[in-house]
Amino acid sequence: MLSDKPQLHQYILLVMLGAIWGSSFFLIKVTLESISPVTLTAFRLFFAFLVLTSLMFVLGKRFPKDAKTWRYYILIGITGNILPFVLISWGELHIDSGLAAILMAVIPLTALLIAHLWTEDEKMSLPKFMGTVIGFGGVILLMGPEALNGLGDSVLGQLAVAFASFCYGASSVFARKVGLVKLDPIVNGSAILLCASVMALPMAFIVEDPMSLEPTMVSIGALFMLSILSTAVAYIILYYLLGAVGASFTALNNYLVPVFGMIWGYLFLSESYEQEAFIALAVILLGIIITQVKGKSAKRLMNRFAVSKKAGEEV
Numbered sequence: 001m002l003s004d005k006p007q008l009h010q011y012i013l014l015v016m017l018g019a020i021w022g023s024s025f026f027l028i029k030v031t032l033e034s035i036s037p038v039t040l041t042a043f044r045l046f047f048a049f050l051v052l053t054s055l056m057f058v059l060g061k062r063f064p065k066d067a068k069t070w071r072y073y074i075l076i077g078i079t080g081n082i083l084p085f086v087l088i089s090w091g092e093l094h095i096d097s098g099l100a101a102i103l104m105a106v107i108p109l110t111a112l113l114i115a116h117l118w119t120e121d122e123k124m125s126l127p128k129f130m131g132t133v134i135g136f137g138g139v140i141l142l143m144g145p146e147a148l149n150g151l152g153d154s155v156l157g158q159l160a161v162a163f164a165s166f167c168y169g170a171s172s173v174f175a176r177k178v179g180l181v182k183l184d185p186i187v188n189g190s191a192i193l194l195c196a197s198v199m200a201l202p203m204a205f206i207v208e209d210p211m212s213l214e215p216t217m218v219s220i221g222a223l224f225m226l227s228i229l230s231t232a233v234a235y236i237i238l239y240y241l242l243g244a245v246g247a248s249f250t251a252l253n254n255y256l257v258p259v260f261g262m263i264w265g266y267l268f269l270s271e272s273y274e275q276e277a278f279i280a281l282a283v284i285l286l287g288i289i290i291t292q293v294k295g296k297s298a299k300r301l302m303n304r305f306a307v308s309k310k311a312g313e314e315v
Contacts, residue, residue, distance in 0.1 A: 006245045014249070017237045018256025023264055024230045025257075028092055030222040034215040037089035040223065042197070042204035045081060047227035049193035052235065056190045063191055064183065070191070072178050077195035080171030082203075084164035091164070094157030103161040104254055108132050110169030111251035115176070127290050128248060135255040135287030141279065165254075172238075172247040181243030189235030255284045 006014075031040050056062075064070070088104075112132050116123050175181055180188055204210055215223075241250040 006249055010241060010245050010249075013237050013241060014253050015256060017234060017241070017250075018253040019260045019263075020229055020234045020237075021253065022257045022260025024226065025092070025261060026264065027222045027226045027230065028089055031219045031226065032089060032093065034219040035213060035223060036208045036210075037093065038086055038200070038207050039204045039210040039213065040089050040226075041082065041085040042200035043210070043223060044085065044226045044231055045193055045200050046197040047224065048231035048235070049190065049197045051228055051232040052186060052193060053190040055232075056186050059186065061184055061187050063187060069180070069183075070195075072175075072180055073188075073191045074195045076171050076175060076180070077192050077199065079167045079174075081192065081196035082200050084167045085200075087160040087164040087167075091157045091160035095161065103158060104165045104168075104257065107165045107169045107254040108248070108251040109136060110166050111172055111247045114170055114173040115247045131287045131290030132248075132252075133287070134290060135252065135284050138283030138285075138287055139255055139258055141283060168254075169247075169251060172242055172251060175239070176242055176247050181239060185236050185239035185243070188239045189232065193231070193235070252288050255288065259284060 028040070035043075109132055112128060175188075238250065
């Protein structure tokens, strides 16, 4: 059963997830300098599996034994890991990271729609829809309209990233639909990464021959960061939030991803930003807040809007 309203620690975890994944696009770019996309995906998943499974056994947890649960794990391993990881890595070879971030921001919209159709306790509401759209607008404002200039230049690259965002949204809702989120998040993450690794590693050796690559130490370091932080740690947070507050709320972290991409650029790359970037941040946060308006509060907001509109018409 979902919480009626996310608690403070769940908001903090949402922000942490956005912060962790906000570094992913940069780390992927660095890794791709000397490691090919499918190989990157396979070893990112494998190293993350080793880390998370080691933690699982240290904590005395064990994998589930029923075949039905493992079928779900395999499906999510494909749709929530292999497909989006390969598509994003390949797509970033052809499009700018700013446009990729905007295309990935479609995830909350996808999750909102699919959750409405598939679940009984995450139905769409006017505040959810308005907040999600406002947040998406904030992402576009943050990245700048010029980030859309490349839209249409590399259609396949854009479609790859857009479809990856759909896969993420759909797999998150599916995990809630079939009840996987009721299990321990560390066990879920370990099992899904195991399934994904078993499929991705042979694929990498067939398609790209990883042994022929000559990766730099910088790319290897970025790959380890992707595996440990952006995958293993992120999965623990992800599956906890999916079970506690649902897919629609959890998907909002994707609006924070480009925000933290901006923050990391400012802190570590000495990048500077115009005033519009901070306005965009405020718009994104406003959108997230609006999605959590419920019941009587939503009605009061709509009544106030109707009254102010009527007063304007009378004037």
